[in-house]
Amino acid sequence: MTSEVGRRSVLRAGAGAGLALLGAPALAGCGSGSARAVTEGPVQISMWTHDPGYIKTFQSAVRGKALTRGSQFDYRMRFTTAAGTDIVTRMMAQAVADGDTPDLVGMIIDQFPRVMGSRIAQNLFVDLSETVRPFDGRLLKLAPYSVDRIPYGLDSDNSVSVLYYRQDVFDRYRIPEDVDTWQELARIGERLHEQHRISLGMVATGDNGSIVNAFLQFLLQRGGGAFDASGGLTLDSPQAVEVLEFMARGVRTGFLMALPDPYGSACAAALKSGRLAATVMPNWYNVYGLQANVPEQKEKWRIRTLPRFSGGGHEASTLGGTAFCVLKDKPNTQAALELLRRVYLTREGQLLRYRSGGFLPTLKPLYADAELRGITDDYLGGQRVFDVYGRAVADLPIFYQAPGMQILIDVLGGPVLNALQGKTSAAEAIKSGIRAYRQQVKR
Numbered sequence: 001m002t003s004e005v006g007r008r009s010v011l012r013a014g015a016g017a018g019l020a021l022l023g024a025p026a027l028a029g030c031g032s033g034s035a036r037a038v039t040e041g042p043v044q045i046s047m048w049t050h051d052p053g054y055i056k057t058f059q060s061a062v063r064g065k066a067l068t069r070g071s072q073f074d075y076r077m078r079f080t081t082a083a084g085t086d087i088v089t090r091m092m093a094q095a096v097a098d099g100d101t102p103d104l105v106g107m108i109i110d111q112f113p114r115v116m117g118s119r120i121a122q123n124l125f126v127d128l129s130e131t132v133r134p135f136d137g138r139l140l141k142l143a144p145y146s147v148d149r150i151p152y153g154l155d156s157d158n159s160v161s162v163l164y165y166r167q168d169v170f171d172r173y174r175i176p177e178d179v180d181t182w183q184e185l186a187r188i189g190e191r192l193h194e195q196h197r198i199s200l201g202m203v204a205t206g207d208n209g210s211i212v213n214a215f216l217q218f219l220l221q222r223g224g225g226a227f228d229a230s231g232g233l234t235l236d237s238p239q240a241v242e243v244l245e246f247m248a249r250g251v252r253t254g255f256l257m258a259l260p261d262p263y264g265s266a267c268a269a270a271l272k273s274g275r276l277a278a279t280v281m282p283n284w285y286n287v288y289g290l291q292a293n294v295p296e297q298k299e300k301w302r303i304r305t306l307p308r309f310s311g312g313g314h315e316a317s318t319l320g321g322t323a324f325c326v327l328k329d330k331p332n333t334q335a336a337l338e339l340l341r342r343v344y345l346t347r348e349g350q351l352l353r354y355r356s357g358g359f360l361p362t363l364k365p366l367y368a369d370a371e372l373r374g375i376t377d378d379y380l381g382g383q384r385v386f387d388v389y390g391r392a393v394a395d396l397p398i399f400y401q402a403p404g405m406q407i408l409i410d411v412l413g414g415p416v417l418n419a420l421q422g423k424t425s426a427a428e429a430i431k432s433g434i435r436a437y438r439q440q441v442k443r
Contacts (some may be wrong), residue, residue: 001348003016003220012266014338015439016280016419017116022371023307028430035331036045036330036331037171037331037333037334038073038331038334038335039072039334040072040073041062041072041073041074041127042073042074042076042120043073043074043076043300043333043335044075044076044077044078044334045053045058045075045076045078045103045104045335045336045339046078046080046102046103046104046332046335047077047078047079047080047100047102047103047104047105047106048079048080048081048084048087048091048104048106049079049080049081049084049087049088049105049106050083050084050106050107050108050322051082051106051322051357052253053356053357053359054106054156054322054357055079056356056357056433057078057156057352057353057356057357057359057410058077058104058343058358059077060340060352060439061077061188061342061349061352061442062075062339064325066229066324066348067342067343067346067348067349067352068339068342069211071342071437072338073149073335073338073431075335075339078103078312084107084108084111085111087105087106087107088107088114089109089123092115092120092124095123095124095425096243096425097310100102100212100302101124101330102325102327103326103327103330103332103333103336104123104324104325104326104327104336104339104340105325106156106322106323106324106325106329107145107153107322107324107325108321108322109144109145109155109320109321109323110209110242110405110409111213111324111404112144112145112153112401112408113401113403113404113405113406114406115152116147116231116280116289116401116402116403116405117403121147121152121249121325122147122150122152122158123168123327123328124150124325124327124328125153125326125327125328126152126325126326126337127151128150128151128152128153128154129150129151131219131337131341131345132151132154132345133139133306133308135345135363136202137365138363138364138365139345139363139364140155140158140218140362140363140393140396141155141158141159141318141362141372141399142154142155142323143229143398143399143400143401144321144323144346144399144400145323145325145401146400147413149229152323152325152346153323153324153325154323154324154340155323155324155362156320156321156322156344156353156357156362157282157283157284157321157322157324157353157359157360157362158283158318158321158360158362158389158396159184159282159283159284159318159319159320159321159360160283160317160318160389160392160393160396161217161221161280161281161282161306161316161317161318161361161392161394162169162280162281162282162283162303162304162305162306162316162388162389163278163279163280163303163304163305163306164278164279164280164281164290164301164302164303165177165200165278165299165302165303165304166274166277166278166283166297166300167300167301167302167381168300169198169274169277169278170277170309171197173192173198173215173431175192175200176189177261177302177304179307180307180308181307181308181310182306182307182308182309182310183309183310184307185200185255185307186246186249186253186255188200189201189250189253189254189255189256190253190254190255192253192255193253193254193380194253194254197254197275198274198275198276198415199254199255199257199270199275199276199277199278199279200255200256200258200279201250201255201257201277201278201279201280202214202256202258202259202262202267202270202276202280203215203247203251203256203257203258203259203420204259204260204261205258205259205260205273205402205417205421206259206260206261206264207408207410207412207413207422208258208410208412208414209262210260210262211412211413211416211417211420212408212409212413212416213243213319213320214247214262214421215247215412215416216241216319216399217280217317217318217319218243218246218247218317219239219240219243219315219318220314220317220397220399221306221309221314221316221397222239222242222243222309222311222312222313222314222320223239223309223312223313223314223397224237224239224240224243225226225293225397225398225400226398226400226401226402226405227400227401227402227405229400230399231400231402231403232402233404233408233434233437234248234440235408235412235433235437236430236431236434237433239313240310240430241427241430242309242426243309244416244419244420244426244429245426246309247419247420248419248422248426251420251421252422255342257276257390258420259268261282262285262289263289267289267293268293268294269288271290271293271294271297272293272294279354280317281317282317282318282320282388283358283385283430284320284358286301286303286358286377287358288382291379295380297380298333298378298379299379299380299381299382300381301379301380301381301384302381303376303380303383303385303388304388305388305392308390313397314395314396314397315392315394315395316391316393316394316395316396316397316398317396318396318397319413324338324404329441334382334425344362345363345390346368347363347369350362350363350366351366351371351372354372360389362439363392365395367389367390367394372386373387373390398408404437404440404441407440407441408433408437410438411433412433412436412437412438413438414427415428415429415430415432415433416433
């Protein structure tokens with residue numbers, strides 16, 4: 001076990017740049033690393049998160065008692081909410097100062113790379129290898145939160161990307177709902193836009209994060225990716241060029257609509273007007289994108305698995321996620337780890353998470369569970385959504401991250417945007433992003 005002095009030295013070296021951004025008081029937690037470990041009885045777990053859905057989930061877990069029955073702990077929760085970026089920065093600041101860190105922390109997927117270098121994750125979080133070992137091959141989405149193939153977080157949702165589409169629009173213009181490939185759907189979409197100014201997908205043109213996320217969502221489906229399991233850059237690939245060419249042609253022909261992001265006012269207007277009649281987004285877009293912006297279009301939307309790329313790849317993709325990590329060597333570490341296991345690695349816990357916040361199970365066998373298979377979605381016209389999610393999960397790509405992920409997003413956003421706008425070729429855009437990334441990571 002790393003000593004407290006040693007751990008703070010490592011964290012201070014790795015997190016110094018982030019600490020310079022602090023401008024608000026540190027968040028409050030409970031306990032200290034020097035206090036005696038709690039092994040039974042009453043325990044108050046301090047949890048930091050950005051999303052009230054996770055608060056609702058854990059509140060339900062400890063108040064209902066069914067999930068904690070038989071535990072040696074009597075759980076209470078204390079929650080602190082903040083922006084996802086602030087949570088990571090303040091957590092590292094508290095760790096450096098030997099201050100109050102949380103027992104459980106929710107880390108947005110694009111923030112986790114901040115702890116992947118300089119042994120920050122190893123010094124902050126519990127190694128979950130033994131916790132997940134009984135689920136070998138059945139637990140999804142460990143890769144984005146693993147360092148040197150060791151998992152440090154459990155994802156709250158599979159974030160399975162599917163094709164949302166307006167069934168009424170497809171019926172009106174006789175668009176088959178079972179189009180097999182993207183190339184076929186693109187040909188249909190080009191004609192539809194030319195004749196009726198309707199698009200069947202979107203790409204982002206706003207901030208670098210939105211731009212690169214839209215690109216990666218297609219790239220992962222095509223069988224490519226940004227990094228491999230060892231953290232090596234894999235962006236220099238024919239798949240990356242092919243996907244960016246596909247997106248650029250889609251924008252040029254109107255098949256894909258260029259929007260600043262999938263959530264803002266421009267997208268809401270496109271949905272309301274009917275000009276955007278289909279889009280690739282994860283399962284959570286149902287609530288946060290469609291129902292939030294176009295509740296009046298209830299029963300008009302449906303989902304299906306993604307059309308395939310004719311050159312190969314997967315039937316699904318993924319975008320987003322939030323993992324929960326347990327802080328190590330704290331009085332409540334053992335209790336927090338047990339609570340996380342009960343909420344995230346049991347059938348009852350995974351069902352609770354779906355009911356509380358619509359979070360899809362991360363255990364593969366549950367996609368054949370009779371209770372879940374029978375669930376229908378009123379907004380999606382009473383569709384049995386797990387029939388779609390089950391097929392998608394069976395062919396879900398693995399998403400690997402690396403410490404340089406945020407650098408890659410920053411340097412790749414501009415070149416991808418230039419390709420989408422026809423200012424450069426897809427091949428040159430990929431090469432430009434790779435050159436800039438390699439220059440940055442050498443510094």
